[in-house]
């Protein structure tokens with residue numbers, strides 16, 4: 020069962036879990052194709068997460084890259 024606030028795509032949901040563990044904030048806020056944001060707690064930069072990514076693997080990689088770049 021998919022819990023509320025979890026991304027429907029497994030790859031993206033796993034990347035969001037990694038982002039949380041790395042200390043970023045994950046903010047679900049569905050609006051159209053937007054699923055929500057990943058927010059860096061150190062500098063406040065926001066990454067928009069698509070709810071309907073054309074390529075979920077790439078969307079997961081985007082999130083991982085963002086998290087790597089924001090290990091301040």
Ligand SMILES: [Zn+2]
Nearest residue numbers: 059061062089
């Ligand atoms: Zn940052």
